[in-house]
Amino acid sequence: MEPATLAIGQLARATGTKVETIRFYEKTGLLPQPARTEGNYRAYTSEHLGRLSFIRRARDLGFSLDQVRELLELADDRDRPCGAIDAIASAHRAEVERKIRDLQALKAELDSLIDQCSCGTVAECRIIEALSPNV
Numbered sequence: 001m002e003p004a005t006l007a008i009g010q011l012a013r014a015t016g017t018k019v020e021t022i023r024f025y026e027k028t029g030l031l032p033q034p035a036r037t038e039g040n041y042r043a044y045t046s047e048h049l050g051r052l053s054f055i056r057r058a059r060d061l062g063f064s065l066d067q068v069r070e071l072l073e074l075a076d077d078r079d080r081p082c083g084a085i086d087a088i089a090s091a092h093r094a095e096v097e098r099k100i101r102d103l104q105a106l107k108a109e110l111d112s113l114i115d116q117c118s119c120g121t122v123a124e125c126r127i128i129e130a131l132s133p134n135v
Contacts, residue, residue: 005035005043015052022052030055030069063092 012019025031031052034042054075058068067088074085116126 005037005045006049008042008044011044011049011052014049015056017052017056025052025055028065030065030072061092062096063088067092 006014008019008022011017012022022031026033031048034044034048037043051072054072055068058071059065063071070088071085074080074082074088113127113130118124118126122128
């Protein structure tokens, strides 16, 4: 008995991925090319579903496509120590922490501008003043 296969639309629905994105992942090598049916339709297997789910989850966590590619290569070698995976995840976490600090600084700056608002006229608006160069 042949294993069940999925059409691209079914794979897209099962993973919450757009069809165009699946094709992009195939083109870039993140997702292996599927076999084709007699009618030349893509026939995805459970392995494709698992790999695409992995890609989606990694992307949802903010890993770059290059990082996802590295993680997939490492995941394909099941006997390898996971130190390289830890290094990728740690580097990504450091980048997330940097972005959080940047966003917190941005929030503080916006809070300061908003707190300076006296709700007067636009001509007196501290926010417009702060946004306008040399005004």
